[in-house]
Amino acid sequence: MSEARSWNAGRAEARIRELEKLPGALLPILQALHEEFGYIDDAAVPLVAHALNLSQAEVHGVIGFYHDFRRSPGGRHRLQVCRAEACQAMGCERLMAHVEARLGVKPGGTTDDGMFTVEPVYCLGNCALSPALMLDGRPYGRVSAEMVDSLIDDARRKAGGTE
């Protein structure tokens, strides 16, 4: 579960200091901030730029380039549904439609209760067991609509939520 914690400049600076000496430190720093807060706050950009002697535009440019980086908090759970060819051959579009209907979100969106962010992903390397998805970094293969339902129900039940 990716529990987004609220922005804290001190914690951000500490994470930046741990990594700023690495060669090519920008991606590792952005990944550390993403892990810490669940997204990259706008307030982090000048801190990172200053630490690495980059312009803020360069930092913005890098954050914007990579699909992994969010600019605002996502849901508590990250549901990545594979939409690449091997999964297409096994009906991933039907599966994605089911996820969208069940959660009431479009790919890339977060549910109103803040529980799930649904992300399309282009290959999880589980192509012999398609269709595949990943929930909070945990892989699932040969996924059916019923399995998706039970994963969603389990996550909600654990959170004490009702549906």
Next chain:
Amino acid sequence: MKRRIFVPGDSAAVSVGADAVAQAVAREIAARGLDAELVRNGSRGMFWLEPLLEVETEKGRIGYGPVAAGEVSGLFDSGMLDAGPVAGRTHALCLGPTEEIAWLKQQERLTFARCGVTDPLSIADYVSHGGYRGLARALGMAGEDIVAEVAASGLRGRGGAGFPTGIKWQTVRDAAADRKYIVCNADEGDSGTYADRMIMEGDPFVLLEGMTIAGLATGATSGYIYCRSEYPHAFRMLQRAIRIAYDSGYLGANVAGSGKSFDVEARLGAGAYICGEETALLESLEGRRGQIRFKPPLPAIEGLFGRPTVVNNVISLATVPVILDRGAEFYRDFGTGRSRGTLTIQLAGNVRRGGLVETAFGLTLRDAIYGFGGGTASGRPLRAVQVGGPLGAYFPEALLDTPLDYEALAANGGILGHGGIVVFDDTVDLARQARYAMEFCAMESCGKCTPCRIGSTRGVEVIDRIIGNQERANNLQVLNDLCELLTDGSLCALGGLTPLPVQSALRHFAEDFQRS
């Protein structure tokens, strides 16, 4: 005899319940007070049998699968820990000796010799199964001779481009610089491929050994592994393997007591397909947007941080140790024509027995898909196969006798790529697949060159008009022109090869573009 019970920790096996099976095994061992040990091995690559549980016995390893957690207790009751299955009590899930399973027995596993066999994080296991023998030999050789050995083996880049590995290494070796780098491209983004992931999760030391040998050969003392973020489990395994290799003296300032140094660090990508292109990968490692670089200069001359750099795919590097261990001739004797050695085929998509097939180059698509794969998973007729990832061509049934080697696929308008084969049944609509190829290119384009950045979006629009039967004949002409422009005018393989799936769909499945 203390029994070892193997349940894969490979993420594909985990995706169908291997963790729950492993927990059940651990519980049974404890509850029954047995003298047995649970090992989380990599996967043998027979994914339709996962979770595949194996027991080491006097008669070899006996396989059971696919096992559900609820069946584990019954397996113990059946006497699976006895010296082989007890007559009359053989469990329905018993597959017999794993290595006698025809699917596995017909393979020639060199790169994947240990994957699924050993404990991936045990150096002792690695060494007792032939690990670090290639490094030991390389440490006694001049760098020049290591390069010559790899060149003589005929090894070509397994990432997709098929460039001779020895020539790349020679270029880096000959370049004068204060520092040189070995970069492992583990950004395995092609759908239908998972060989890199399996090695990183199932036999990570072989990759570290290959990188170390590459360093000795070229004079590089520092290595990076760029692993895609969609592989969190592989990344964790790499990090653990690297730490163990340092602790055991196989990495660091004094590699295996030789006085030579080699360092490796694993870095994570951030979800950009283009970073599998070697120059975009280098940009990303340096902390920038993953935009491709103009070539020349080649990375072998000016690569990471402006220094001479070997950029090799995981499988290329993981194949180096066996070449050094058994010799160039041994490796070269596998294969056909200019495709030497073994190919790691990955059967994917709508296929009954999907998995990793390592065999000498030259197997036909038909042998792979029907012989190993057993046809479609759905049981419906096969209609198309895409070979070589999202930039690979779609082939119809009529071309299935094409051998899987670099030249034969190119002669039929395709690419071998990283060896992924995605099977589709007769429900596939190739006009939709062609549209997706353009859509994917538009999503993942780095934006550096216009044909790819703009052409891919125009491609989606044109295919939409063709599907929607608007001025169809004219738009088909526009699409062909556009494909020609992308092929000739793009800076890298993303824009340059996106026309392959599109034009192969048009050529072999024209009827899908003519629906009213």
